[in-house]
Amino acid sequence: DPAAGREKAAMCQVCHGLDGIGKNPEVxxxxxxxxxxxxxxxxxxxxxxxxxxxMSIIAQSLSDEDIRDLADYYASIKFEVTVPDY
Amino acid sequence: DPAAGREKAAMCQVCHGLDGIGKNPEVxxxxxxxxxxxxxxxxxxxxxxxxxxxMSIIAQSLSDEDIRDLADYYASIKFEVTVPDY
Incomplete structure (x- = not known):
């Protein structure tokens, strides 16, 4: 359930954002x-x-349902790529 | 050097593509x-x-320069997202 996942993503957004873009280069x-x-x-x-x-600490608190909802949410974000010419 | 990375990405493209998009859901x-x-x-x-x-096998063959070039290349691909409303 992506909508439930978006709610739960409140705990992820500091590093991953609600847009799924890493907020620092290590993420x-x-x-x-x-x-x-x-x-x-x-x-x-x-x-x-x-x-x-x-992640090892955060993941301990996640139920199977949390994992499914969070994956549903972030997977639902559309993206486009542009490959540069070399 | 992203251009050198693109050449080296020939060994990555089966799973990751030259566009950096996973070619199966596990990638x-x-x-x-x-x-x-x-x-x-x-x-x-x-x-x-x-x-x-x-990856554990492939990575054994990579030099530090390979790692830098491959990272340069894939990082150079433009990536834009559209977050759905829930």
Whole structure:
């Protein structure tokens, strides 16, 4: 449920923004990422399979439903890319 | 050097594309990600700090220069988002 995910994204927005664009260079953009990838990363941070100072702590508080809603929300953000010519 | 990175991205494009858009739902979009984040992830896969079936293998072959060039290239892709209303 992306709308529920948007509510829950209040805890993510400091670093990821509600627009899914990283707010500092160490933070990835997650706008438009696939739900499968986002859920896999949140589960990995929660289980410890993937480690990160903040994410490992935040992920402990996430239920399976939270993970699904947050992934739904960020995956629902549309994006366009422009590949430069080299 | 993004142009050199584009050449080297030939080994990445099967999964990540030259446009930085994941070619299957398990692959993240890396278009427009910050160089700092991309380099940190490639180093983590190379050192084993982060694990992934393909990335852990591929990253072993990357030199520091490769990592910088690939990060330069993918970071140079323009990335614009449209946040849906909920």
């Amino acid at each position: 990835p953009h997650i706008a438009g990422e696939s739900e499968i990838y986002l859920m896999a990363q949140l589960r990995a941070f929660r289980s410890g399979e993937r480690q990160h100072q903040q | 993240p979009h890396i278009a427009g990600e910050s160089e700092i984040y991309l380099m940190a992830q490639l180093r983590a896969f190379r050192s084993g700090e982060r694990q992934h079936q393909q």
